[in-house]
Amino acid sequence: MIITVTPTTKIAIVSTLILLRVLVGYQPHSGQDDHHGKLNAYGGDYEAQRHWMELTLHLPMGDWYWYDLEYWGLDYPPLTAYVSWLCGYFSDKLIGPESVALYTSRGYEDPTHKAYMRATVLVLDILVYISIVWLSTKVPNRNHTNETIWSVIFALSQPAIILIDHGHFQYNSVSLGLALWGFYYMTKEKFFPNCLVGSVFFCLALNFKQMILYYAPAVFAYLLGRCFDSGRRNILPRFVALGITVILTFALHWWPFLYYGPSHENNNNIVSTTTTTVLDRILHVTHRMFPFNRGLFEDKVSNLWCVMSIKPISIRQRLPENLQPLIALSLTCCLILPACFKLFRIGYSSSSRRWQKDFKYLLWGSANTALAFFLASFQVHEKSILMALTPISLLLWDDAIFCSWFGIISTWTLWPLLCIDRLQVAYTCIMLIYLVVIWFLFDDDDDDTTQSATTNTTKTSLSLLQSSLLNCSKMLKTILIPISVIGMLSLHGLQMVITPPATLPDLFPLLWSIAGCGMFSISWFVTTWHLYKGEEKRPLSIKEKIN
Numbered sequence: 001m002i003i004t005v006t007p008t009t010k011i012a013i014v015s016t017l018i019l020l021r022v023l024v025g026y027q028p029h030s031g032q033d034d035h036h037g038k039l040n041a042y043g044g045d046y047e048a049q050r051h052w053m054e055l056t057l058h059l060p061m062g063d064w065y066w067y068d069l070e071y072w073g074l075d076y077p078p079l080t081a082y083v084s085w086l087c088g089y090f091s092d093k094l095i096g097p098e099s100v101a102l103y104t105s106r107g108y109e110d111p112t113h114k115a116y117m118r119a120t121v122l123v124l125d126i127l128v129y130i131s132i133v134w135l136s137t138k139v140p141n142r143n144h145t146n147e148t149i150w151s152v153i154f155a156l157s158q159p160a161i162i163l164i165d166h167g168h169f170q171y172n173s174v175s176l177g178l179a180l181w182g183f184y185y186m187t188k189e190k191f192f193p194n195c196l197v198g199s200v201f202f203c204l205a206l207n208f209k210q211m212i213l214y215y216a217p218a219v220f221a222y223l224l225g226r227c228f229d230s231g232r233r234n235i236l237p238r239f240v241a242l243g244i245t246v247i248l249t250f251a252l253h254w255w256p257f258l259y260y261g262p263s264h265e266n267n268n269n270i271v272s273t274t275t276t277t278v279l280d281r282i283l284h285v286t287h288r289m290f291p292f293n294r295g296l297f298e299d300k301v302s303n304l305w306c307v308m309s310i311k312p313i314s315i316r317q318r319l320p321e322n323l324q325p326l327i328a329l330s331l332t333c334c335l336i337l338p339a340c341f342k343l344f345r346i347g348y349s350s351s352s353r354r355w356q357k358d359f360k361y362l363l364w365g366s367a368n369t370a371l372a373f374f375l376a377s378f379q380v381h382e383k384s385i386l387m388a389l390t391p392i393s394l395l396l397w398d399d400a401i402f403c404s405w406f407g408i409i410s411t412w413t414l415w416p417l418l419c420i421d422r423l424q425v426a427y428t429c430i431m432l433i434y435l436v437v438i439w440f441l442f443d444d445d446d447d448d449t450t451q452s453a454t455t456n457t458t459k460t461s462l463s464l465l466q467s468s469l470l471n472c473s474k475m476l477k478t479i480l481i482p483i484s485v486i487g488m489l490s491l492h493g494l495q496m497v498i499t500p501p502a503t504l505p506d507l508f509p510l511l512w513s514i515a516g517c518g519m520f521s522i523s524w525f526v527t528t529w530h531l532y533k534g535e536e537k538r539p540l541s542i543k544e545k546i547n
Contacts, residue, residue, distance in 0.1 A: 013149065014130070017156045020433065021125065021166045025118040027426040029169040034107065035422065041071045042107040044421070046169040048072040050100070050108065050117060053088030056081055058102040062260030065285045071106070075288040078253040079207040083174070087120045121165055121173070129177035130156060136184050136359070136394060147397060150441055154403070155393040157437050159411040159430040164383050167423045172383070175212050176390045178205035183366070183391075186223065187358035192238060195226055196245045203249035210289045214373040214387040218365040221340035222358070225347020257285055294379055296324045300509040301382045302413045302516025303375045304331075310510060328378040335372035335524065339365045342531045360398060361531065363391035368527040375520060382417050385410045388523070402526055404438045405481050409523075412488050413516035416509045484519055491515065 028035070031044025041047070051072045056064055064081055065074050074081060088100045091113065099105060099113045137151035165173050178201050186198030202219055205212040227238040261276040276284075296305050296316055305328065309316040319327060343365040346358060370387035374380055389410045396403050411431060418427050491511055500507040 021162055024162055024166040024426050027167050028422045030421050052084040054100040054105055056085035057088035057100050061256040063262050065288050066262035077207045077210055125173040129173035132177050132180045151396050154396045157434055158393050158407050159434045160389055167426050168421050172386050175205045175209035179212050179215055183362050187362055199242055199245045200249055203246055207253045211384050211387055214370040215366040217336045217340050218343055218369045221343040222347040222362055225344040228348045292325055300513050301380050302513045303380050306513050307517045325378045331376040332372055335376055336369045338528050339368040363395055364527055364530045367391040371524040406523055409519045416512055
């Protein structure tokens, strides 16, 4: 479908996408009215984020990662803590001290404060995520404004990201946006200092949410290749420059928590700064972010370990508990190796290619490593699929069929979590909106010969997405996609009419996990294939593409 692009059109599109997020914000949030019913902590992620505002605002920095760990103890990296302090400061000034009063504000769900909390997510989403999506869609050799507009609409209408951040309530768009800013600068021409700027942004993303580590192997491989791309004399200086950039960025974030120790009364025991060393503090904060004691996995998630823990395989019981992290790490490393090898070679040869292609390959590579971690790593949460979805949502014009399908299955696998949050209505509505977007994206029935030559060229490129699919996408379109869609709809229908037996209370969440794991495994192969399918030596004309 052709969109007449004017400044007014651009404003209307972005405003509509923002309004969609606002409307989802009127739905229930995680743990609303203590719906989760946890024994030690009220509510869910919403209360956790509000509580972090409370503790960071009132406690010394040395206490932030030590305070009352049983009640939503802080377990995200330092940049999240700093943002929580900033949001808590404005909540205290704009809403009132009662919204973030230490201890007495627990479970505070005043409607005005809820609106403020939703607004913090929206503002950060606009500033960090929406801005880079708009900018990055112009990077991968987009010749037509119409393609850019559709790229923005597609990326910003992803149901999974909207439902988790603006429905369930999280700030994933901040970490994901910072990572995309890092990708953008790392691949911005062949000027190496841009890689240093990109590294700063990527370190900021890591210091906001630890799951950005899913991208780290891809980023490391690409940047290592960039160190080798201009002769032996520059290898060591470039590597040292990257190392110093990373160390300084992390040091600025972490030093307060390593210098200052806990000094508050915790569980009736006074913990003073003299009883903890710097090593104790490093280990404690790291342990808060990576809780290996929780086991191979916690909830029903669409990855290999959850599926293989079903009887009769029962791998969780068969593997020694102390070996499970090592086995998970080994399998994850095997799955990320193909992408890392390819990205190293791409970075190494970047001086002889146009830099726009590097951005595209880094997106495919980061999606591949994110899927590898999601499928095989230790302690995966279902929301972690957003790490793979984000780069794929920017690759619409490389493989529209796969990217559209992946957006659907990523949202579908979140259904059990969204049911707990009572977001079924939001899920249904936003999925329908997303399907309408896809429908209009591929709508090429209008054949008005009075359109200008430029518009006709753009129209040809749009219809080309349907007619000239790559072999992998053809298989997805003709075989896998129909089967998967029928399966997903069937499971929704069965869940509405069948009550699981008492002996199998988790029947449907397990079926969701099995189906989701299968589709994500296929997606890992597709992203690997896109990395290795080869590249064009020069951009093809529309006529050449059609032929």
